[in-house]
Amino acid sequence: MTRKRRRLYVLLLCALGLGSATALTLTAFRDNLVFFRSPSDVVAEPPPPARAFRLGGLVETGSVERATGPDGRPTVRFRVTDGAHAIPVAYSGVLPDLFREGQGVVTLGHLGADGVFRASEVLARHDETYMPPEVAEALKRAGHWNPAQGGAPPAAGWNTLDPARAAPARSGGS
Amino acid sequence: MIPELGHFALALACAVALAQGVLPLVGAARGDARLIALAPPLAAAQALAAFAAFVALAWSFAVNDTTVLGVVQNSHSAKPLLYKLTGTWGNHEGSMVLWVLILALCGGAVAGFGRRLPGALQARVLAVLAWIAVGFLLFILATSNPFRRVWPPAPDGQGLNPVLQDPGLAFHPPLLYLGYVGFAVTFAFAVAALLEGRVDAAWGRWVRPWALAAWAFLTLGIALGSWWAYYELGWGGFWFWDPVENASLLPWLAGTALLHSAIVVEKREALKVWTVLLALLAFALSLLGTFLVRSGVLNSVHAFASDPARGVFILVLLALYVGGGFALFAARAPALAPAGVFAPLSREGALVLNNLFLCSIGAVVLSGTLYPLFADLVLGVKISVGPPFFHTAILPLAAPLLLAMPIGTLLPWKRARLWPVLQRLWWAALAAAGALLLALALAGARVWPALGFAAAAWLIGGAAADLADRLALFRRPAAAWARARGLPRAAWGAALAHAGLGLTLAGIAGMGLATEALVALRPGESARLAGYTWRLEAVRDVAGPNWSARRATVTVGRDGAVVAVLEPERRFFPLGRQTTTEAAIATDLLRDLYAVLGEERDGAAILRLHHNPLAPWIWLGAAVMALGGGLSLSDRRVRVAAPAPRGATVPA
Numbered sequence: 001m002t003r004k005r006r007r008l009y010v011l012l013l014c015a016l017g018l019g020s021a022t023a024l025t026l027t028a029f030r031d032n033l034v035f036f037r038s039p040s041d042v043v044a045e046p047p048p049p050a051r052a053f054r055l056g057g058l059v060e061t062g063s064v065e066r067a068t069g070p071d072g073r074p075t076v077r078f079r080v081t082d083g084a085h086a087i088p089v090a091y092s093g094v095l096p097d098l099f100r101e102g103q104g105v106v107t108l109g110h111l112g113a114d115g116v117f118r119a120s121e122v123l124a125r126h127d128e129t130y131m132p133p134e135v136a137e138a139l140k141r142a143g144h145w146n147p148a149q150g151g152a153p154p155a156a157g158w159n160t161l162d163p164a165r166a167a168p169a170r171s172g173g174s
Numbered sequence: 175m176i177p178e179l180g181h182f183a184l185a186l187a188c189a190v191a192l193a194q195g196v197l198p199l200v201g202a203a204r205g206d207a208r209l210i211a212l213a214p215p216l217a218a219a220q221a222l223a224a225f226a227a228f229v230a231l232a233w234s235f236a237v238n239d240t241t242v243l244g245v246v247q248n249s250h251s252a253k254p255l256l257y258k259l260t261g262t263w264g265n266h267e268g269s270m271v272l273w274v275l276i277l278a279l280c281g282g283a284v285a286g287f288g289r290r291l292p293g294a295l296q297a298r299v300l301a302v303l304a305w306i307a308v309g310f311l312l313f314i315l316a317t318s319n320p321f322r323r324v325w326p327p328a329p330d331g332q333g334l335n336p337v338l339q340d341p342g343l344a345f346h347p348p349l350l351y352l353g354y355v356g357f358a359v360t361f362a363f364a365v366a367a368l369l370e371g372r373v374d375a376a377w378g379r380w381v382r383p384w385a386l387a388a389w390a391f392l393t394l395g396i397a398l399g400s401w402w403a404y405y406e407l408g409w410g411g412f413w414f415w416d417p418v419e420n421a422s423l424l425p426w427l428a429g430t431a432l433l434h435s436a437i438v439v440e441k442r443e444a445l446k447v448w449t450v451l452l453a454l455l456a457f458a459l460s461l462l463g464t465f466l467v468r469s470g471v472l473n474s475v476h477a478f479a480s481d482p483a484r485g486v487f488i489l490v491l492l493a494l495y496v497g498g499g500f501a502l503f504a505a506r507a508p509a510l511a512p513a514g515v516f517a518p519l520s521r522e523g524a525l526v527l528n529n530l531f532l533c534s535i536g537a538v539v540l541s542g543t544l545y546p547l548f549a550d551l552v553l554g555v556k557i558s559v560g561p562p563f564f565h566t567a568i569l570p571l572a573a574p575l576l577l578a579m580p581i582g583t584l585l586p587w588k589r590a591r592l593w594p595v596l597q598r599l600w601w602a603a604l605a606a607a608g609a610l611l612l613a614l615a616l617a618g619a620r621v622w623p624a625l626g627f628a629a630a631a632w633l634i635g636g637a638a639a640d641l642a643d644r645l646a647l648f649r650r651p652a653a654a655w656a657r658a659r660g661l662p663r664a665a666w667g668a669a670l671a672h673a674g675l676g677l678t679l680a681g682i683a684g685m686g687l688a689t690e691a692l693v694a695l696r697p698g699e700s701a702r703l704a705g706y707t708w709r710l711e712a713v714r715d716v717a718g719p720n721w722s723a724r725r726a727t728v729t730v731g732r733d734g735a736v737v738a739v740l741e742p743e744r745r746f747f748p749l750g751r752q753t754t755t756e757a758a759i760a761t762d763l764l765r766d767l768y769a770v771l772g773e774e775r776d777g778a779a780i781l782r783l784h785h786n787p788l789a790p791w792i793w794l795g796a797a798v799m800a801l802g803g804g805l806s807l808s809d810r811r812v813r814v815a816a817p818a819p820r821g822a823t824v825p826a
Contacts, residue, residue: 009518013530021534024567025541032563036556054558066775074694074772074780093692094408094772094782097744097753108560134556 034108038138039085047111055089055117056106056135057082064101080105080117082142087111091119104135177242177321180230184271184321187223187278188311190216194281194304198297202369210293213300214285220307221282228275231320232262241327244268244320250333250749252720260344261334266468266484267320269347273464274310276348276355277303284359291380298366299359306358309491317484333749336721342402349395350422354460356388357425360432361457364450365499368506373446378439381453383807385436388456389429390803396422397796408755408770410690410784412792415564420543421463427536428456431529438525442587444516445526447507452529454503458496459536465492466543517589524582531575538567576629576679579672580636584643598643602635617687626683633676637669667806671799678795684765684788694778704785706767707731713771713779721745723756726771726779730760742771742781763790 036054037047047053063079069092076095079086089107099105099122109119194216201209234242235258238251248265249258257264263272281303288296314320337343363381367373399422404412413419432452438445465488516522542559549555580602584595609631613624641647644661645654693701693708700709711727723745730738738760745754760767766789772780 006515006518010526013526017530017534018537021537021567021571024570025538028538028542028563028567029545029559032560032566034558034560036558052560068694072694073692074775094755094770094780097755137556 224278302362353392364453623686630680671802674798681791
């Protein structure tokens, strides 16, 4: 086999490999990209029912209800709000340690036909003062925080749907 | 005083590295033997200075010196001494000092063990390493001084993030960095070869031990991180395709490819340009990993220390090193004439195929990791790419790679025929088919785990067939022992590493059969999962050195006999007001019984119970892979050429 011929084979093989990798990546991207949506986004443009997405916002103060499902699995229902709109969420699983009312949360799941978001994962961070960046962004977009006017206000004071029940701001948070 | 000495030592290391980066390079260019001979002592001096700085920092953490900002932010007097010491690198500044220390020690090792290297090549390698060190030392001194003082001193530190107070994570960064920095050495060899314009079999022999050592450490580091995520995060999974995990997987994939193509350079003097490119790529991906983790551009559970300003600095370093490396490559690569000629169907061809698939997988992982970042910065859309993406995109690439693996190891060099090789593998194929049918029969029609078991059996059987073939075990059993003693350790190592991957695959397939249940139990009540009875005995308060906890006692029984007692906890760290979940795991190496304690409500505790068949094999397999790498490293042929640093073969 000549050197030229061999180089041709190697190049062909590389092109084949890269081509298939690109094709696989693009197909997988099409089906598996998970978008982040705030409650306002969901209300403005309801996503298709079977499509998974991430819903983020604050856990509405006073909305957390714990119950036991028909199959004996403990479930939690709560509402995720960005101040303008709120979406009910149902989750069956162990809640993260820092899941609190009035705190930022990101949930992964899909919207049911009844308008309830069925979460398969609930993420809250290991740090009490932490606000997921997407959530901070969503709150900004909902018009509840203008970054030009300083840092974010304490998370617990964000529930504007029912200000009377909002928990007082914790000290020490930043 | 000690912190100032440490700071001075860092600056000294930077100055020495600058000299080490310039003088030997000039010497090598002019053929000046005196300047060339300067490289090893300068490398030793730099290693000494970096070591002094690291010791000073560790000392500040050990005595809890609260006038040092890093200690105040990341340590506390009530912390056990082990975590005080590991806290040295549990934060951004300290971890960069560790990075530089390991780099300097690797330079020292090249200087000390590489006496057989041609002087000019050694000088150039050390100079390139020094330039990398200069960049990172400047980064530390300019943006993240670990010795910054605070006045007045704080009464006590703020504590280390409790998730990081764990033996697994304590040793995860050093191992990972040993891997990353090991690829800095292969990068330096590649750049030196480009400068010299010559790559030959001897170069392959010097590069391979470094690639092997780096790869073995990276394997261990990744496995340790994955194991930590498994038992500490308490989510029951072992790999989440988190960007930071991917950042460590990328250099591993490139390093694995490098490891294999370096064999071709060493044995056949072919694929030289490609191997040099891979060496550049492996380090580029290591730097990318450092950048992704350290800059905080990623929104990840692991990014515990991040600052955008630092990100720009690392990005500039990344651009300089990688851009410089690739520019040099573009200018010099055509001069590296290929020598060995081979047919497509040969050992060389199989190794090309291996490289092709590994690089394709790497490309997929890279795009999946970087695309969300790109979409956020350019398109302004917040998206994430989860496990489903990686599974659907990687599986079709991994399957042919796994299929070809045992065949490739049996192909002869230069020119091969497929049929005799397949004949020698017939019983490995039989084992794979047997595993497939057995898994289908025992676990119900679960196709993916069954295919995973089949692939595992195929790999392990293939490794055994390879060894049996080399020993002529069946053709001449009497002489097998003598042949076994004569067989190079590299052959044993390769077979072991391939079998280790099989073990890991079996573990992953076993995790595919995992079952879990979420239950709310009152003390005395029990639940059933996977044939076991899980009975909650009690939930009580316990106190630790710097935490208090709620601890549940769960007795797991089967057929009336107690199998294990699990004690999952939720720990509360008053400092920083953080809570962590401590999963309880009982293993017999064939399955893990895994319990996580959730919240308590109305006298009942919420428990998540997992039954994970073969889970420990995932990390066991990784340890076997690293052991194979170590065994290969101890091969006499490798040692004669350029011995690796001492301790490189010791798995954690």
